Amino acid sequence: MNADQLVVGTASTSPKPEAAPTLRIRALMLGDRINAAGLEIGTLVSSTPAAFRVHAGLAVIFRYGVVVLIGLLPSEEKVLIDSLKPRVIGELSPYEEEIAQAQLCKDESTEAIQPGGPICLAKFSDDRLLLVADALAKSTSLARDERRVAAVFDVIEPFARELAEHGRTPRRRKGILQLIGNALLVQQRVAGRVAIAEKPDVLWEKPELDRLYSRLEDEYELKERLDTLERKLTAVSETANALTDIIDTQRSLRLEIAVVVLIVIEVAIGCFQIWSGTH
Helix, strand or coil: CHHHHHCCCCCCCCCCCCEEEEEEEEEEEEEECCCCCCCCCCCEECCCCEEEECEEEEEEEECEEEEEECCCCHHHHHHHHHHHHHHHEEEEEEEEEEEEEECCCCCHHCCCCCCCCCCCCCCCCCCHHHHHHHHHHHHHHHHHHHHHHHHHHHHHHHHHHHHHHHHHCCCCCCHHHHHHHHHHHHHHHHHHCCCHHHHHHHHHHHHHHHHHHHHHHHHHCCCHHHHHHHHHHHHHHHHHHHHHHHHHHHHHHHHHHHHHHHHHHHHHHHHHHHHCCCC
């Protein structure tokens, strides 16, 4: 079945014959990773990312934990998601989710994404739908990472406030190390698994679709959100490292004081013994 047949509704309930066909597109982040090796849920459309024809729709699976469902009924989506759960590593609860609508437009020159509106495509071809799935999957993953980094900022703020107001640093070095770990995990995920800055493989074979993908990038602000996320990650790492250095310096100072005190005590004891021996 050709992707042009993936029509599940119309833009309006009006019976007008000129109503443009639409597709419902749902992106779900199920977990940290999805193992798609050996997966057989339908006719294979693409191997990178893994995309399958399922019923009258399309399922696109990304290894960084996101599945994009195109043109599927809610009941079909549930069955497919349940079948993927054993392959999910680090399952999330609740899932991160984004929903979009794709609509047929007159021709390629009118392909555009209206703010808050549907994604207008010249046709529902596999290549175009894979590009939409890629952009939506990256946006969904970014939303999850943005939330995690925001949570780290919420933890850092009390530390910084205590240092600013009272000149004291938190004694929980373990908590600060956990902050650094969370920042590193998000950084590794963004740079290694998701690779938001990289363009999808389909553009190597269909460079004429580059303009469409650029419009999708602009609509979901992928580059801007990535830059903001990276700046926040840098701030988290620098703040956590600074707090750790301060705590380590304070510990070193306390250790040096303890050593000096022990030396003074030992000298005092030696002097007392010498004084006692002369009397």
